[in-house]
Amino acid sequence: MTEPLLSIRDLTVRVGKHPEAPSILDRVSLDLMPGETLGLVGESGSGKSTLGMSVLRLNSPRLAAGTTGQILWQGRDVQKMSARQLRRIRGEEISMILQDPMASLNPVQSIGVQLREALRRSGKRNLSAAAEAALAEVNIPSPADRLRAYPHQMSGGMRQRIVSAIGLAQDPNLLICDEPTTALDATIQYQFLELLAALRAAHDMAMLFITHDFGVVARICDRVAVMYAGRIVETGPVAEIFARPAHPYTRALLASVPSTRHAPRRLPVIEGQPPAVGNRPRGCPFHPRCAAATDQCQSVPPRAEIRPGHVLDCWHPQEIAHDPA
Amino acid sequence: MTRDLSFKLALGLLVVFVLVALFGPYLLEHDPLRGSLRARLDPPAWAEGGSAEHLLGTDRLGRDVLARIVQGARISLAVCLVVIAIAGSIGTALGTFSGYVGGWVDRVLMRLVDLALSLPVILLALLFAAVVGPSFLNIVIVISMVLWSQYARMSRGETLRVKNEDYVDLARTSGLGHVAIIFRHVLPNIAPSLIVVATLQVGVVIVLEASLSFLGVGVPPPNPSWGGMVAEGRSYIVTAWWVSALPGIAIVLVVMAVNVVGDALTDRINPGLRGRGA
């Protein structure tokens, strides 16, 4: 069994140092194998973005102060790294693409300057040639002139491809994507995902793909972890989770996604809203909204591996197969 | 932590300033306008040679400095409030109109704002004072003539922001007229930022009034304004330091308090505006 590239163990992130402070992430554990694309899916407020940011310790000082648990990167705990060590793995070993392509690039610097800044750290000598090659690799037409252009002169899709080029400039082993396509049109998103899959294979790197869109997960991920209210409720291979979702939340979520292939009279619905960071219910956080909930669900659900690689935290794992829309 | 503490401290100081301005004059036993030449330039009680009779000492006409500071608080506050009323209303009206209507109206008005910002306020005050003679009204008009542009610039920017919100479009689809929209939706939503500008301007007005008094066109004697007292006492800074130092310290405290409160309000309302208020 090869060693996991990234292993997150009992990660808890509170808002501030105080042990009783409200928690955004609650004892989250997750492993990511080399070369694997792991999806992290959940609704807003589930803490998926904070998890992504925690890997490179990019959270705000207040959250950083309230972070406990381990984030092992190739065996070394990122939480305990010195500033210099952390700086060395940022970019070179782990890199990121963020959600808003418009804001990710410095508006007053040309594309070339920002790209070369990353390439320089990777020790490449002929920077301008390397920069042109990097842009070509992400399908940017006539890279030479584009290097002189400024971010506001480009479309959203093109900007996201440049951000990817910057992210890959130092050949990282892990690329974390925090909802990179949410701000893009569907046709542009489709092409970007294709490009990303190609780049992942070419660079043979692992990917942690954070999104709220199940279609994207199905398209690009090998495994997927479903998050709800700061916890991972179910993890497993994509085919397994989509075909036989065991956790009631995963099932309900999959069922309520409208599809172009058929139109039910009404969409199955989860009533109410996800609990705010402040008042999260005891035991299984989903029990107030869960149809299958019993009194047992008031206490913390056990973790069970109902099928190889398919793990969930639930007192009543659902066995009925799910007919995909 | 430090931020809340400084905010509470500043707010407390402002409340004291306003209370002193409103009720102080009634509690005084000395008449701020009358004094005896015998007791001229007596030092404050705690300094040697000072007497409890005049806690903060007397000025060059033997008038009680404490009484004049209290009376001065009222006048300085009055100058601030009137300026804010005049400059605020004119500036907001023009800024809102310009932001809402846009087009060439907006360009012309903003050019006017730039020109107003470039007006040498002190020279204008001097010219006005020469024409009309220094008076409370003259100062208020002159300072307002320049400071209205701060409100205009802020209310224009905010109106542009609000105008693009959906609830304004929704209001128009319900058939509301432009005037109704301005009063029901635009003004209530730009008010907080204008309050911040007003708070930050209290400091600017007090200091400006002091400079005008220095040039002899401030609030006319004998009624005291803080700026006037500092100006009057400057020629004997060494021998009778308290005459200008004490009102000077009062000005510094109030202006600092105003700025701390102003900044804190900005954070609560919309941090994006931070620093653009003054």
Next chain:
Amino acid sequence: MTPPDRALRVVPERAETPPRPAPSGPPILEARRLGRAFKVRGGLLHALSNVTLSCAPGTSLGIVGESGCGKTTLNRLLLALDRPTSGEVMFRGKPLSDMSRAEMRVYRRAVQPVFQNPYSSLSPRMKVRRIIAEPLSASREMSRAGVRDRVIEVLEQVGLSADVADRLPSEFSGGQRQRIAIARALASRPELLLLDEPVSSQDISIQAQILNILKDLQEDYGLATLFVSHDLATVRFMCDEVVVIYLGRVVERGPAARICTTPDHPYTAALLAAALPADPAAPATDTPPMGELPSPLSPPSGCAYHTRCPFAQEICKQERPVLKETPRGEVACHRVSAEGWS
């Protein structure tokens, strides 16, 4: 905060949509060859050109297109927030441009909008009661008590309790704010709802709740809807008929089911492929989307989509295809002759 209530229907219900009763009466709102061009530094920008569509009572029409296709401009024209540079917006057969103030007031009550961003739709300084009552203020027939009851009534219609009326918008989540916005639209008993991406900024579970409420309103009150979206799946669920727009022009129209299974226009096919289904086993598409969206300032010659179309031929570069009637609906593509694929 409204406590999360317990009802949950987990088991998926997948009945097909029953056939709709035939639409009755003349169309409420029509757009005839609608066009809007803006003067910009670089020249003339044609946001919308030659768009024709109509909403009959009780029907639901979907408008699908990506950013920059002109769907927001269309919405503003239909709401009389903006004037077209060509073509006409008709309400019950009468052009908006020559309607009297009284007629406009009737139009304003009959057609109500719901916008995308719930945080921008509600004025932060106003209580929910006054927000919802705003559309009624113009009509003035209702007494104060009448308005108060109507507010409670529409709040219940969107699943919110009466005490919501006296609170400020800042106390509600995105989903609840969107329900308030819908309640506002219902206040004046409209005949047509103009929905501009009402669920695009919501999470999946909230999206489903709001879509169901809108579907209830359509069926229980016979409300006509014009549903603008970039997401084909949502339009499939909500609408009977769909119009696909590209760079301000209609490229295809047809029943939702047909459009989502056998699209005629290559752009519609690309859109369908791009709407990734939540199913890893779904077959890969043979018409994957390609290329960048061209700048609306200088649209490509001939058929605007030819730069991204896998089937583009010479004719597509020179001549713009006309919107042709076909038994399956309408389509604007040289490859598709009147009878079908050539």
Next chain:
Amino acid sequence: MLKHLAGRLAEALVALVLMSLVIFLLSRVIGDPVALLLSDSATEADRQLLIQQLGLDRPMWQQYFTFLGNALQGDFGQSVTAGREDALELVLSRLPASLSLAGVALAFTLVLGILLGVLAAITRGTLADLAVRMLALLGQSAPSFWLGIMLIYVFAVHLGWLPTSGFGGPAYYVLPALTLGLFTLAAITRLVRASMLEALSSEYVKLARIKGLSEWSVVLRHALGNSLIPVVTFMGTFFATMITGAVVVETVFAWPGIGRLAYESIMARDFPVIQTVVLVITAFFILANLIVDLLYLAIDPRMRAAG
């Protein structure tokens, strides 16, 4: 881009003519200068003689147009008091003193303001942040003449390090520039702090950190560049405050600048000089605003495209 500039120049000219009319009327309404120039024991004949000499007997609008006509050729009339010296020459002779002082003050305020602003932003929320803002605030809350006199007594009288007043070499600039600049220091510090905080919490700074750059290079290369843009837009206003403050500072420090000349000419009802000084000051503001526009284009590429 040129069209934009041409437009601004046209607006500037209109503003100048407008200002000249305002000042012309205002100075005429002041009360006639003859009263001042006549000695105590003058008679009515002497008064008429002086009025005629100064050309004040012609109708108002005619006086204005002759004034405007001459002004266009650079003849702004003779100073009524300063021994027939040409008004424009007098003002221009005093200009370098004011400009150099305002320049030095603006430079020192910008450098110090930006340093304090960045420091406050980086140490946000700590005591240092509060201390920096209070220090900057001190400048804004103390009346400049009081501050000036205090500085003179401390640094010139007690410590003897610097000259008390007067115009001369570098040492003479220190106290006046400090007094003049302190007033704007708080505004610049507050502005830089705000835009720095905004930049530091932006996505592109997060991306810079992701690249593995050191915190210092993130702050200097990415955050600082963007946060200086608002400072440029307010540069025009800061320059205006400098000239406005100059009237007081030049009087306290006996600095032969146009601020003091304006004050003295108003007190002496010297029409031609008043008009010339105010027009020159206004011309400078308009020039400053134009320069700010150019600077803005240079710094922010987004504007260049819109140009």
Next chain:
Amino acid sequence: MQYHLKPRRRAAVLGASALALLAATPVTAETLTVAIPTFSEQTMTPWAGSGQRKTYLDLVYDYLVYIDAEGNAEPGLATSWEMENEGQTWTFKLREGVPFSDESCGTVTAEDVKYSLERLIGEDSRAGPASTMRRVIDRAEVIDELTVRVHLKAPDFLLATGYFGEAQQLGIVCKSYIEAQGEGADAAMPVGTGPYTVAESIDGSEITLSLREDVDHWRVSPDFDEITFRAVPEEATRVAMLQAGEADIAPVSFDSIPGLENAGLRIVSAEKTWSPVIRLGGTVQTDPDRFNPDNPWADVRVRQALNYAVDKQTIIDELFHGQGTIANADTPVAAWNSVPPYPYDPEKARELLAEAGYPDGFEMRLKTFTTTPGAELPLMAEAVALYWADVGIDVTIEPGDWPSIRSEWTSGKPLDFAMTHRGFPFANPENGVEAGFSTKSLFASFTSDELETKLAELGAETDPAKRTERLTDIGHYIRDQAGAVFMVLANEPYGVGSRVGDWGIDTSYVYNFDQAELASE
């Protein structure tokens, strides 16, 4: 216009940490630094501006007649002079061989004196006394190279010590030099016969005079090689300069005196150089347009009460730091020394007010302004208002500025307000009285038929002794009629640094900086 680092008295030794750019400069020539509020017009010819420029011009130009400490005439550029034709013709004999500072001008001749006089009383002359001198003086005639005869239109028995004296503005210029300069004469470097020439004049900041090496001056042999005047408008700055040793002499306000004395500096005063007074508007009884009967002070008893009600001695002790004496008139005149000032008697004031029909006082407006000298006028107004309030008079102080108040005062309308003002010693006391108290003057503040006749008789009197008697009588009359509220005959204090040795100012020759001696180390 070049600037150079002024050599400062105390070599400022700077610590390494302090501003290194400050080079310490050694002190070379003995320089006297005088800080004054303003250069006024900063023009260099006697006729191109006000008398304030005498501060620096009296060291460059000489006058025909000088006046000693006791007020008697002393020969100046004129060694002797005679008055004939009952004061209508004056002949002056000039001192021989007095060189101008420019060799091409040679020595002073009658031609120069004639030219100087004609320019001073010329049409475009800005000098203070120009208009009154124009009314008195007809023309000047050159008799021979060193004799000039002046013909008058009306008798003036004090011409020599009056208009031709050092206290006025008839500095003698070099005709050829001025004509050579043409239009730029007023601003050009001045050529005179005085001990100093102007080395440099930086507009608005500095005027430097340097001692003429080429001549052993006939009147004075100054200690200082160079005198630098610096324009420093702010009083507090001038005081700081004195304390920092940057200025050796500077006029200071009365309030600064204690501070300077504490710092070990001396105060030297010019005695009775100006007299603060409160003039009562609308009491020009001889001119119906300008007489306002409704004013309470139209009644002489009220005017007297206004004088009795004010404790002038306390005001002098407190506000003027003792630098002055209680005034018996609005200007110091030797002939009026016997006129008794009003004592402080509030009771009598209340009685007089009651008699005049104002038992509980009345309201009045008092306009005030600041000038140089005269910074204390508003302060004095407030102090007087306090005293008048004690006797029931409610005063509203209206600060304004001299030009606008003055144009109102000379507008010829019946005024209903009082104003603070300051009187100056007149070259010829008779003209002085006319300015304030005769109908002819635009500026008159109090007149009466009886006073008009007295003035006419004085004008016609040819016997000098009788003239003095009539003048004294007029002084008593004005005092008894309380023509104004006479306040103080005030001094002008100067702060003097330790570098200056013995230096005194006598009344008439105020700007005798050339007589300041270098302190013995």
